[in-house]
Amino acid sequence: MSRARAVWDSSWLQPVVVVLAALLAGIFVSDFQKVTLALWVIYGLVALSLDFVWGRAGIFSFGQTAFFGVAAYAYGVIGINLSPTTGETISALIGAVVVASAMAAALGYFMFYGKVGDVYVAIITLAVTLVLLQVMTSTAGPQYHIGKAQLGGYNGMTNIPSMEFGYPGHPGDQMSQPDTYNFVVLLAGLAFLVVRVLLRSGFGRVITAIRENELRTELLGYDVRRAKVIVFAVGGAVAGLAGGAYAGWGNFMNPAPFSLPAAALIVIYVLVGGKGTLVGAFIGAVAVEWLSTVLGGILPSSTTLVVGAILIVVVLLVPGGLTPLIGGLLNRVIPLRSQARRQAAIGSAVGGVGRGRGLQAQGLVKMFGGLRAVDSISLEFPAGQLHCLIGPNGAGKSTFFNLLVGRYRPTEGKILLEGRPITRLLPHQRAQRGIGIKLQVPSIYRELSVQENVWLAAFAKMSSTRLAEAAVDRVLARIGLVERADNPAGDLSHGEQQWLEIGMVVASSPQVILLDEPTAGMTHEETIRTVELVRGLAETATVVVVEHDMEFVQRLDAPVTVLHEGRILAQGRLSEIRLDERVLDVYLGRTFRATGS
Amino acid sequence: MDQALTIVVSVLASIATLLLISVGLAVIFGLMRVINLAHGEFLMLGAYAVLVGTRLGVNLWIAIPLAGLAVGIFGIVVERLLIRPLYGRILDTLLATWGLSLVLVQAVSIVFGPATNGIGTPLGSVRVGGYSFSQYSLVLIVMAAVTLAAVFLLFTRTRYGVMARAAIQNPAMARALGIDTARMNMLTFGIGSALAGLAGALLAPIAGVVPSFGQAYIAQAFMTVIVGGPDVITGTSAAAGLLGGSYSLVSYFATPFIGQAALLLIAIVLLRVMPQGLSGNWRTYL
Numbered sequence: 001m002s003r004a005r006a007v008w009d010s011s012w013l014q015p016v017v018v019v020l021a022a023l024l025a026g027i028f029v030s031d032f033q034k035v036t037l038a039l040w041v042i043y044g045l046v047a048l049s050l051d052f053v054w055g056r057a058g059i060f061s062f063g064q065t066a067f068f069g070v071a072a073y074a075y076g077v078i079g080i081n082l083s084p085t086t087g088e089t090i091s092a093l094i095g096a097v098v099v100a101s102a103m104a105a106a107l108g109y110f111m112f113y114g115k116v117g118d119v120y121v122a123i124i125t126l127a128v129t130l131v132l133l134q135v136m137t138s139t140a141g142p143q144y145h146i147g148k149a150q151l152g153g154y155n156g157m158t159n160i161p162s163m164e165f166g167y168p169g170h171p172g173d174q175m176s177q178p179d180t181y182n183f184v185v186l187l188a189g190l191a192f193l194v195v196r197v198l199l200r201s202g203f204g205r206v207i208t209a210i211r212e213n214e215l216r217t218e219l220l221g222y223d224v225r226r227a228k229v230i231v232f233a234v235g236g237a238v239a240g241l242a243g244g245a246y247a248g249w250g251n252f253m254n255p256a257p258f259s260l261p262a263a264a265l266i267v268i269y270v271l272v273g274g275k276g277t278l279v280g281a282f283i284g285a286v287a288v289e290w291l292s293t294v295l296g297g298i299l300p301s302s303t304t305l306v307v308g309a310i311l312i313v314v315v316l317l318v319p320g321g322l323t324p325l326i327g328g329l330l331n332r333v334i335p336l337r338s339q340a341r342r343q344a345a346i347g348s349a350v351g352g353v354g355r356g357r358g359l360q361a362q363g364l365v366k367m368f369g370g371l372r373a374v375d376s377i378s379l380e381f382p383a384g385q386l387h388c389l390i391g392p393n394g395a396g397k398s399t400f401f402n403l404l405v406g407r408y409r410p411t412e413g414k415i416l417l418e419g420r421p422i423t424r425l426l427p428h429q430r431a432q433r434g435i436g437i438k439l440q441v442p443s444i445y446r447e448l449s450v451q452e453n454v455w456l457a458a459f460a461k462m463s464s465t466r467l468a469e470a471a472v473d474r475v476l477a478r479i480g481l482v483e484r485a486d487n488p489a490g491d492l493s494h495g496e497q498q499w500l501e502i503g504m505v506v507a508s509s510p511q512v513i514l515l516d517e518p519t520a521g522m523t524h525e526e527t528i529r530t531v532e533l534v535r536g537l538a539e540t541a542t543v544v545v546v547e548h549d550m551e552f553v554q555r556l557d558a559p560v561t562v563l564h565e566g567r568i569l570a571q572g573r574l575s576e577i578r579l580d581e582r583v584l585d586v587y588l589g590r591t592f593r594a595t596g597s
Numbered sequence: 598m599d600q601a602l603t604i605v606v607s608v609l610a611s612i613a614t615l616l617l618i619s620v621g622l623a624v625i626f627g628l629m630r631v632i633n634l635a636h637g638e639f640l641m642l643g644a645y646a647v648l649v650g651t652r653l654g655v656n657l658w659i660a661i662p663l664a665g666l667a668v669g670i671f672g673i674v675v676e677r678l679l680i681r682p683l684y685g686r687i688l689d690t691l692l693a694t695w696g697l698s699l700v701l702v703q704a705v706s707i708v709f710g711p712a713t714n715g716i717g718t719p720l721g722s723v724r725v726g727g728y729s730f731s732q733y734s735l736v737l738i739v740m741a742a743v744t745l746a747a748v749f750l751l752f753t754r755t756r757y758g759v760m761a762r763a764a765i766q767n768p769a770m771a772r773a774l775g776i777d778t779a780r781m782n783m784l785t786f787g788i789g790s791a792l793a794g795l796a797g798a799l800l801a802p803i804a805g806v807v808p809s810f811g812q813a814y815i816a817q818a819f820m821t822v823i824v825g826g827p828d829v830i831t832g833t834s835a836a837a838g839l840l841g842g843s844y845s846l847v848s849y850f851a852t853p854f855i856g857q858a859a860l861l862l863i864a865i866v867l868l869r870v871m872p873q874g875l876s877g878n879w880r881t882y883l
Binding site: 060107109110111113114115116118119120122123124126127128129130131133134135138139144259260261264267271305307308309310312 | 632634679687688691692693695696697698699700702703704707812813815816817819820823852853854857858860861864865866868869870872
């Protein structure tokens, strides 16, 4: 049973089945219906691009129809200008894909490297699409042409050549519209396969990781911005393929795909088909188009009204879409149980050598407006040692920690890792240089299993699937979560989640480990176990712990630095510090007596 | 000199238009963080309200504020039925208001027909030497300034303004202080809608009144508010100044086609350079 499921889940089977089914269906329908079906498949392809970008990578984009539209124009421009000489339109199709992908990558670069939020990505892509609508609509005059291709304003570009596969001197036959159906089905199947293979790769898991928890992924050392730009470029390429196919199918292109209803349709296909299912993109496109054809016969003038209504109803009532619904029914008839994959334990331990690297802060200052949250702190954390930072609320511990992590950039001062400046590096770049970071609030992938969490952390460092899997077993044993390997991380207790996150930090074999309140929210027993865990970390790395819990700090038995009002108040062993009058003043809230000194 | 004056007026009129269409969105999206994709259709409803009003024989200058009021009331209804169940579900709000936008466009074109309805531009034009501009441009500029000032004062200097912002920034705390946050949100959404209706009404005489009226403006409105950044009113004004100014100058010296493209390009590059928006580093009052 589970074997059947595994085959079904493999990359190639679904695309092959869908393509065969579609080709078979093509035998039984009229040529006229084939023309319509080809269009639906093309819509499904655009929906696939959105489902990849949104359903799998979590980036909501209104821009897929924009990439589609630009690609269709690109196919037209290249085809009209070149095909009379070259006798083929393959170059036009490839050109369409490249143009759309490049446009998506460029837009993605500005958005993701600018670190704009999710909602803004939606709005910006929408704005780009709508501005393109206005721009393309205003190209009616004869002066707007590229080579022999007239852009044509709202009336659109005409005489776009059909697909043909000739070579210079020997023009191929222009493909008829019914044949285009088979061609489009094959293209869609190919794109479907490529997307599935990509999602299966290590990169695919990273994409999932970003969707689930962007901050954690960044702290593991993945360049989230780059990954998102790649996702966007791939999505743009798939939409571009659809656009090229569309122009070749209809021999015509106008600005209508840039309009709001067109952009809405793509989202509806994905929602109706089931977000994140990929195959649902095609199911949704065909279902919605079929429905609106039927409804169009009954209520000719109200298709948009119906589309809008479907959107509202699906959002409010069927948030999962059709595909999971059908899948649920199928599972009842043929129970295919998905068995959690157990990775074979591969012996060889990885990493864990060396004694860590030293970390140094030199004259760090961080201002927030007029407030000096960190006021020239110079502090050295020698290689391979454990060090604790304590201080009352508002002492600047968190700010200082965030400066070390790279989430804030200091107003003044330097941070050195083994003598080299890392002051201006982003968090993921610091992680790549061997700094492991655990934030105060457990930041894990709640939807992923415990072992997948650790795998992602290990893979960030090793980029080898097998080595990463070996590291997973080693780490799980260390943090004592072997039994819970297949549970979703969100099911763990609060303390276990903290350990898991420490495990994720360990999995990337860091040289320096920064822990922000690792025992926050733990029971007494859990705290005591954490002491052992953290002391163990110091055997292979430099460890800096920011902590509130005095008992924990005492049990760690490490050098302590006390911060107060953004400055270093005292340093030494906890036993010595406890006798320090100034520290007592600060912690007990007594008036600061050391005036004038 | 005469040419310079007409250019100045046309630049200011562009900025005023952008400000008028964005200010309602600045309240609803910028302040309340509600994504209202039907904002363009709120503008459109304002334009149709003026159309209906003038057809019934109401004086244009009275019909315009009435149109704002009508759309404000419509906005309150929308808030109750569609927005309120979806607070905190940003993407669902976006999709639902998008559905609303499609429904409104289609409903209006069923009722009024898909054709363009004109309302004659009131007032004449001013001749300056060999050039002329419409007096209505001056009305738009003045109205934009007045609206902006009114919104700024409303949200910074009145009891309602303070309570409304409290209800948005920390609803739990605001409720603990005895503020009826649901009512505040409803009112604020209504005010944003009324501003959109007013803008649509003001633009109706110079733009044709069609069901797709809103689509021409929604992209610019969102761009302006996003580029403006967290300081909602001043940021939006600055963004409108920058984007509207460069759009109309580029359009004047090249073509509106290139002007549109320039606006988009500037907005996107600005986001890369200043992801927090123009007002990202300003001391925030509103």
